[in-house]
Amino acid sequence: MNLADCSSHSATARLLHFGSPGAIYLRRFVGSLHVGRCGSNPTHVKTLRLRSNPPKTLTVTAAMASEAEVAASAKIIDGKMVAKEIRDEITTEVSRMKDAIGVVPGLAVMLIGERKDSATYVRNKKKACESVGINSFEVRLPEDSAETEVLKFISDFNDDPAVHGILVQLPLPKHMNEQNILNAVSIEKDVDGFHPLNIGRLAMRGREPSFVPCTPKGCIELLHRYGFQIKGKKAVVIGRSNIVGMPAALLLQREDATVTIVHSRTQNPEQIVKEADIVISAVGQPDMVRGTWLKPGAVVIDVGINPVEVRRLPLRLVGDVCYEEARKVVSAITPVPGGVGPMTIAMLLSNTLSSAKRIHNFQ
Amino acid sequence: MNLADCSSHSATARLLHFGSPGAIYLRRFVGSLHVGRCGSNPTHVKTLRLRSNPPKTLTVTAAMASEAEVAASAKIIDGKMVAKEIRDEITTEVSRMKDAIGVVPGLAVMLIGERKDSATYVRNKKKACESVGINSFEVRLPEDSAETEVLKFISDFNDDPAVHGILVQLPLPKHMNEQNILNAVSIEKDVDGFHPLNIGRLAMRGREPSFVPCTPKGCIELLHRYGFQIKGKKAVVIGRSNIVGMPAALLLQREDATVTIVHSRTQNPEQIVKEADIVISAVGQPDMVRGTWLKPGAVVIDVGINPVEVRRLPLRLVGDVCYEEARKVVSAITPVPGGVGPMTIAMLLSNTLSSAKRIHNFQ
Numbered sequence: 076m077n078l079a080d081c082s083s084h085s086a087t088a089r090l091l092h093f094g095s096p097g098a099i100y101l102r103r104f105v106g107s108l109h110v111g112r113c114g115s116n117p118t119h120v121k122t123l124r125l126r127s128n129p130p131k132t133l134t135v136t137a138a139m140a141s142e143a144e145v146a147a148s149a150k151i152i153d154g155k156m157v158a159k160e161i162r163d164e165i166t167t168e169v170s171r172m173k174d175a176i177g178v179v180p181g182l183a184v185m186l187i188g189e190r191k192d193s194a195t196y197v198r199n200k201k202k203a204c205e206s207v208g209i210n211s212f213e214v215r216l217p218e219d220s221a222e223t224e225v226l227k228f229i230s231d232f233n234d235d236p237a238v239h240g241i242l243v244q245l246p247l248p249k250h251m252n253e254q255n256i257l258n259a260v261s262i263e264k265d266v267d268g269f270h271p272l273n274i275g276r277l278a279m280r281g282r283e284p285s286f287v288p289c290t291p292k293g294c295i296e297l298l299h300r301y302g303f304q305i306k307g308k309k310a311v312v313i314g315r316s317n318i319v320g321m322p323a324a325l326l327l328q329r330e331d332a333t334v335t336i337v338h339s340r341t342q343n344p345e346q347i348v349k350e351a352d353i354v355i356s357a358v359g360q361p362d363m364v365r366g367t368w369l370k371p372g373a374v375v376i377d378v379g380i381n382p383v384e385v386r387r388l389p390l391r392l393v394g395d396v397c398y399e400e401a402r403k404v405v406s407a408i409t410p411v412p413g414g415v416g417p418m419t420i421a422m423l424l425s426n427t428l429s430s431a432k433r434i435h436n437f438q
Numbered sequence: 439m440n441l442a443d444c445s446s447h448s449a450t451a452r453l454l455h456f457g458s459p460g461a462i463y464l465r466r467f468v469g470s471l472h473v474g475r476c477g478s479n480p481t482h483v484k485t486l487r488l489r490s491n492p493p494k495t496l497t498v499t500a501a502m503a504s505e506a507e508v509a510a511s512a513k514i515i516d517g518k519m520v521a522k523e524i525r526d527e528i529t530t531e532v533s534r535m536k537d538a539i540g541v542v543p544g545l546a547v548m549l550i551g552e553r554k555d556s557a558t559y560v561r562n563k564k565k566a567c568e569s570v571g572i573n574s575f576e577v578r579l580p581e582d583s584a585e586t587e588v589l590k591f592i593s594d595f596n597d598d599p600a601v602h603g604i605l606v607q608l609p610l611p612k613h614m615n616e617q618n619i620l621n622a623v624s625i626e627k628d629v630d631g632f633h634p635l636n637i638g639r640l641a642m643r644g645r646e647p648s649f650v651p652c653t654p655k656g657c658i659e660l661l662h663r664y665g666f667q668i669k670g671k672k673a674v675v676i677g678r679s680n681i682v683g684m685p686a687a688l689l690l691q692r693e694d695a696t697v698t699i700v701h702s703r704t705q706n707p708e709q710i711v712k713e714a715d716i717v718i719s720a721v722g723q724p725d726m727v728r729g730t731w732l733k734p735g736a737v738v739i740d741v742g743i744n745p746v747e748v749r750r751l752p753l754r755l756v757g758d759v760c761y762e763e764a765r766k767v768v769s770a771i772t773p774v775p776g777g778v779g780p781m782t783i784a785m786l787l788s789n790t791l792s793s794a795k796r797i798h799n800f801q
Contacts (some may be wrong), residue, residue, distance in 0.1 A: 140716070256643070271645055275638025279680045282617070283635055307703050315691065317642045328678065331703040333710065340670050340694040347696065355590070 081397030082364040150301075150407040152376070154293070157300050158417035161206050165424050169208040169410045172428075172437055180431035181210040182240040182266065183232045187225060187251070188218040193244045200242070202421040204421045209427055212238060224249045226259050239434055240266030240427035263434065264350070266426040268292075270320065285433075286426045291323035292357050293418025295330070296378045297409065303353070303374050306331040311351035313337045313364065313395065314343070319357035319378055327353070344368075356395035366400025375401055375408040378415045444725040444760030490529050491495055496706055513664075513770040515739070517656070518715030520663050523778035525570050528787050532571040535791075535800055543794035544573040544788070545629065546595045546604040550588060550614070551581040556607045560726060563605070566783045585614045589622050593679075596624040600796055603790035617674045626797065627661075629789040631655075633683065640688045649789045654686035656781025657739045658693070660772065666716070666737050669694040674714035676700045676707070676758065677726065682741055683722035690716070719758035729763025738771040 158228065173179050182204055186197045201324065204211035214228050225243070232238045240263045245251050262270050268277075270284035276282040298305055310332040316321035320336060327334045332353065337344045345368040348354055356364055357378035379395030394411035401408055409415055432438070450566055502752035534538055547565055549560045560576065563600035577591050588606070595601045604627045610616050616704050625633050630639075631649035639645040674694040677683035683699060690697045695716065700707045708731040711717055719727055720741035732738065742758030772778055795801070 109570065271638030271642055272635045273638065274641050275634030275636065278637050278684055279634055280678070280684075281680070307705050309705075315643070317644070321641055321643075328699060331701070333700060333704040335696065335698040336691060337696060338694075341696040342670050342672075374608050 081365060099188065116169070118301075149375075149402040151402075151409050152297050152301055152374075152409045154297060154409055154414040157297060158299075158421040161418075161421040162203070164335075165209075165428050166207045166419075168428055168432075172431065172435075173208070173379060176435060176437055177209050178431060178435050178437070179208065179237075180240070180326070180427050181212060181238045182242065182427045183214070183234075183235075183238045184229060184242045185214045185216070185225065186244045187220055187426075188214045188248050191247075193246075199392065200420060200423065203424055204427075207424055209424060210237065218248050219250075220248075221320040222255065225251065225256055229256070229259045232261075233264060236434075237433040238264065240264055240380045240423075242267055242423070266423060266430055268322070268426065273316070274325070277322060277329070285328065286430070287422075288318055288322045289422035289426065290319045290357075290378060290385050290415060290419045291326055291332060291355075291411070292425075293415055294323055294378065295326045296422065297376060297418060298353070298374065302406070305353065308332050308343045308352040309350055310334045310353040310355070311337055312346050312355045312357070312373060313348065314357040314359075314378075316357060323357065323378075324357050335343060352354055360393050360395055361393045362395070362397040364396040364401070366397060366404045369396075370399055370402045371404050372406045373404070375405050376415060377409050377411055379410055380416055381432045442694070443700045443727060444763055481644050496759055502715050512738075512765040512768045515660050515737075515770050515772045515777060517660060517772055517777040518780045520660060521784040522754075522777070523663075524659070524781075524788060525786040526567070528570045528572075528784075528791050531791055531795075535798075536795065538799055539798060541794060541798050541800070542571065542573050542600075543603075544575060544598075544601045545790045546575040546577070546598075546606065548577045548579070548588065548591060548599045548604075548606045549577045550607070553609075556609075560607050560631070565782060565784065566787055567790075570787055572787060573600065575773075581611050581764060582613075583611075585618065588614065588619055592619070592622045596622075596627060601627065602794040603627055603786075605630055605786070608758040621724075621789070627793060629786060629793055631789065632687070637680070637685065637688070639694070640685060648774065649793070650785075651681055651690065652683045652785035652789065653682045653720075653778060653782045654689055654718075655785045655788075657686055657741065657776055658689045659785065660739060660781060661716070666714065666769065666770070671695050671715040672713055673697045673716040673718070674711050675718045676698055676711065677720040677741075679720060686718045686720065686741075690718075717759075722759050723758055725761040727764070727766055729760060729767045730757075732764055732767045732768055735769045736767070738768050739778060740772050740774055743774055743779055 078153050081145055108405070141191060182200070184197050184200055186193055192251050201211045201213060212232070216224060229241060231244070232241045241260045243260065245253065247256060250426065257269055260270065262272055262285060264274060266286055268288040269355055270282060273284040273286055276284040277287065306329060310327045312320050312324040314336065315324075317340045318342045320338075324334045337347055339349065345365070346367045348364060349370055351373055353374050353376070354364070354369065355376045355378065357401060359379050359381060361379070361381035361383050375396055377396045378396035381393050384390055384392055392412050392413070396408065398408065398410065522653055545563070547560050549556055552642060556720060560721060560768070564574045564576060579587060592606070594629055595604045604623045606619055606623065608616065610619060620632055623633065625635055625648055625692065629649055631647060631651040636647040640650065641646040668690060673690045675683050675687040675690065675697065678699050678701045686687070687697045687699050698710055700710050703761045704710065706729070710759075711727060711731045714731055714733060714736055716737050717727070718730065718741065722742050722744060724742070724744035724746050738759055740757035740759045744756050744758070745753045746756055747753055755775050757772075757777070759771065761773065
């Protein structure tokens, strides 16, 4: 358990934006870390009732500490388990659709360039598709491809009736115009939900987006499935990126929370976060949000996945929130890893299924 | 000065949404009002330096009260004067464009049905166009027109090179689908800025909307022209309508304020408003925001235009904010009328001019 001390990360903490849209990026934390008490080793078991139909009792884990700490520790919001539950539901629906109308949902993923992290994300998406019975189509193009070549593939996928979702893995090579390429994806197949028309509909009362961006959708889904009330609650979203922070705020707003977005220009962010019943953090700064920032009893959804290096120890992933401190203050928190991460791909599959259902008018 | 007491309005105050988009609607306040100390009679004169190029010293007025009150009273943000300044700038630009390339900006306004308030708004827009040299085109259709007929006119205006902005006066007759009709307006001529693609771009970092909705744009323009800092400030927007509250919040966010939207489901709105350096209120509830809700030194932009009836006295317009109380607490406030109201039409003219410049690539 003696891995790192949150205070050493936070000494250099600033609010940053995610570099670019796509999956959650891993930011490399460079700097010396004191060896102290941070990190989690889930061994303590709690049971928690999830809101689902029919309700299920699930086993969740909380990080082990002293007896006194255990008494005060938060429920763990188990994204891995919820994501599995969702994948199971999708598997059933994909199968039902195939049996009823002979259609199998299809997701096309485009990878341009040789980035290893991007290749891993694409591989994981492909695997996830296979696991639920969704067809996946993959296009890999070299780093120096022309933008027109990418646009041609997108155009073909737009017209292909076997493809119901199109995802262009970001970031793109620098010579390409991301906006042009994302705008070329048909709004009906924009399963990433990044099209401004989708974001506009998300922001507007009385409008419905075709798709909601996967990571923020996953955050809200966790709150729903664990039965946490959103309506009337004070919510703070830390970070205002196009792919997580802003759409998460818009989703909370749609559910009648009173929402504040905290960002790099916010003065006294800790005071604002301290008032929140619900905190969604998506900045990519390891352990930035300390226990003292949090309101007792708050619910914390930690989107950050930050690799930290501790001398002579393997790379470790931590969230934006200092987990060890937070779990003594809040009522529930997502772990990192195993919180929001697995939900993102589950929501991508969910969006692809929804798209296929909509295109084929299948209920 | 003995007109009404803010407390009598506020006794029944609830946060409401604007009924439907378009210009600012007048809501009829029904209920008995005690005769007390509320209302404004601007007679006290102050001077205030506006941020413009070149800077101008302008004369602004503050409500008259006792000597002690005058010492503590807020600057009045004079929307009528700023709107005139903007109209003068537009007149110059329209003339320059005509001389240089022979193009006169044109605004098409459609009025369907016989609503008197809508007819007034349309007449005012036409007059405003004339006053700055913008051509106006007007279509009036009877209440029972078919939706297809409206769509045909919109389509013609979309194709008409003399038309650079299209505005459909809302609300529409009940048998028409507002969404269909607004979506039919070409994004390049959507000077109202209500198209979800525009709202999406407004919400997204790195994207630029073609047009910003006129009333919220007017609010921010007032803050700019009076030189109030937005970056890093805590801002609260009261109301989350598609036409004012939400886009106002997105605009403040774009300018690096830390923004909270307060709405009908917000618990303890007064506590949240009390923390704000900038308050934009757009709910249509007379005198709902009391002096005690406001942080000393805050800047208040009051979008509400609410008619109140006091027995045996003519109908009087008041804002969402209890002006008499607020002006003793805040550093600056817009009056009602004469605050945001005149800015809305000025911004519509500004959007029409921008559209003509963009279409004809005129700098």
